[in-house]
Amino acid sequence: MKINSAEIIISAAKPHQFPTGPFPEVALSGRSNVGKSSFINTVLGRKGLARISQRPGKTQTLNFYFINERFHFVDVPGYGYAKVSKKEREAWGKVMEVYFQEREQLKGVVQLIDIRHKPTEDDVMMYDWLKYHNCRVLIIATKADKIPRGKWDKHVKEIKEHLEMDKDDKVVVFSSETGLGKDKAWKEMENLLFS
Numbered sequence: 001m002k003i004n005s006a007e008i009i010i011s012a013a014k015p016h017q018f019p020t021g022p023f024p025e026v027a028l029s030g031r032s033n034v035g036k037s038s039f040i041n042t043v044l045g046r047k048g049l050a051r052i053s054q055r056p057g058k059t060q061t062l063n064f065y066f067i068n069e070r071f072h073f074v075d076v077p078g079y080g081y082a083k084v085s086k087k088e089r090e091a092w093g094k095v096m097e098v099y100f101q102e103r104e105q106l107k108g109v110v111q112l113i114d115i116r117h118k119p120t121e122d123d124v125m126m127y128d129w130l131k132y133h134n135c136r137v138l139i140i141a142t143k144a145d146k147i148p149r150g151k152w153d154k155h156v157k158e159i160k161e162h163l164e165m166d167k168d169d170k171v172v173v174f175s176s177e178t179g180l181g182k183d184k185a186w187k188e189m190e191n192l193l194f195s
């Protein structure tokens, strides 16, 4: 996809701040530090657009990016970050629930998983929860530059098995470092957004 324009339009802390336009959107989900913001920057070819955290758990709002005046990317705070207080976690849980359950513009979720490790309990819970709510999910197996190419297939197979993935959901091997998988990721995201 050719990117003509990409800008952040709002960092929303509450549902009433979500943009109300008719544009379709995909949300990025995944553990803290897995590489969601990096993924956004890489696929858009905009280096500093989404902030890359030095400290995990930094993204504490739903960040809406408006692309080509046609669709949204939504950067969602990472789960599995222990240093956030229980109260904060619960408040966030509510915002997220409203978002994933009620957002009509949401056409699919891109869930990032670190290709090096088996999906964590949090990863499995998130995937199950999304499936329970009938979301279409694209799995991005990211940080592929960190393991040898010869191991990719085996790790992808493990991800599929651990998540007990739907036959219809796809896995794309990806690296924000090298740009590997960018075209495939776009093909699948366009499919979610526009079909």
Ligand SMILES: Nc1nc2c(ncn2[C@@H]2O[C@H](COP(=O)(O)OP(=O)(O)OP(=O)(O)O)[C@@H](O)[C@H]2O)c(=O)[nH]1
Residues within 6 Å of the ligand: 030, 031, 032, 033, 034, 035, 036, 037, 038, 039, 051, 052, 053, 054, 055, 056, 057, 058, 059, 076, 077, 078, 079, 142, 143, 144, 145, 146, 174, 175, 176, 177, 178
């Ligand atoms: N080698 C390598 N490093 C990556 C890749 N993607 C992200 N990183 C690094 O992983 C760290 C976390 O990346 P972020 O994009 O900030 O992760 P995030 O999921 O947005 O994190 P939160 O916003 O805290 O949930 C950064 O140091 C990135 O440079 C990748 O594909 N390969």
Ligand SMILES: [Mg+2]
Residues within 6 Å of the ligand: 036, 037, 038, 051, 052, 053, 059, 075
């Ligand atoms: Mg982030």
